[in-house]
Amino acid sequence: MDSFSSLIRTASHEQHVAAETSTFMSDLLGGRLGVAAYARYTEQLWFVYEALESTAERLAADPVAGPFVRPELFRLPALERDLAHLRGPGWRAGLSALPATRAYADRVRECAERWPGGYVAHHYTRYLGDLSGGQIIRDRAEKTWGFARKGDGVRFYVFDAIPNPAAFKRDYRELLDRIGVDDLEKQRVVSECKRAFALNTAVFGALGEEFPLSA
Template sequence: MPTPEPVQFSTALRTASSEEHEAAEQSPFMSRLLHGRLGVEAYADLTGQLWYVYRALESRTGQLAEHPLVGPLVDRALLRTAAIERDLAHLRGPDWRDGLAPLPATAAYAARVEQLAAEWPAGYIAHHYTRYLGDLSGGQIIRGVAERTWGFARKGDGVRFYVFEEVANPAAFKREYRARLDAAGAAMDEVERRRVVEECKRAFVLNGAVFRDLDSRYPLSA
């Protein structure tokens, strides 16, 4: 019998984490937000929580750019922190930092990303993949809903987090990203690949926990 083709690392990450990914996407908070049943304050709340996650994700990019596994994935075109801050200034005014605090799930999520960036860069890849490819894909749905529901200018302030101005062709960019991800996986042994796959599942679980914390702020009777 012919030897089956090995599963590409990007495919392994996607398929193994599909259940956790779907659970996060279908959370009550995101469902209500995307169906217009929550106000702009909930959207601003989500944006504020993501600020903590992306600060953690991007705090060591300079160092990680030199890492043999992570370096090829690091791209300034993906960086989101400045865009999030611009959105928050639009959503909450120039003093948006006042009163902003991470929810317990957000703090745990950011701490995990920071730990991996410092101690296990291969595991950091799982979070890099889940966040940025998610922003380039499903994140565009959120952008469209926000523009229609709350009247933000198309790709303007309020939704700049989802606008990748330096990515001319998102489809081509994602293909290249997956190719680099596959190359990173090929450089790992099987044990390490499995560990990263498990971390990818954990990334979606952590994201889903943030949505649950946010959901508790907006009771159904509100």
């Protein structure tokens, strides 16, 4: 049987393509959106990472999810700096989640509270993606809206505490391969990973509706 890390990667491949080629992402990567759309997207990420990270400490001792909880991944402080840059000092008072974002964050929290394997699925879907395609998004954002390289506005994509992302991802995949659950539970985690991608795509869909291109 394939390793769990390849299983989870292969199983979500199609949805990865769907997320990558969603109208909102294509417009964002194509430099066709204004900075308000980027700020709105960044704001949505805040809700997702708040759900992932405010629950992380409690999961750190969990035998299944615990090994994945690594402070060097934490994104919330970086997101907050980006939002202060994008929206100004009052950013927190103006935070609002799209219904699709609320559904996504609620699901993450539900897994964090009741199902460590499900939390791992969400953890993988976000952080491994951020370490990979996130770098492409950062590059486009810097060019499109003129943020300083790796500076305020794109700090979310900068993992200061991970100097070698390729090595980190390799270690992460090894952690996945050693996950202490049986095959049935692995299948459930794979299903949750697909759900995580679908939740992301739904957020892109909602953002695409909010920021349709006039052209």
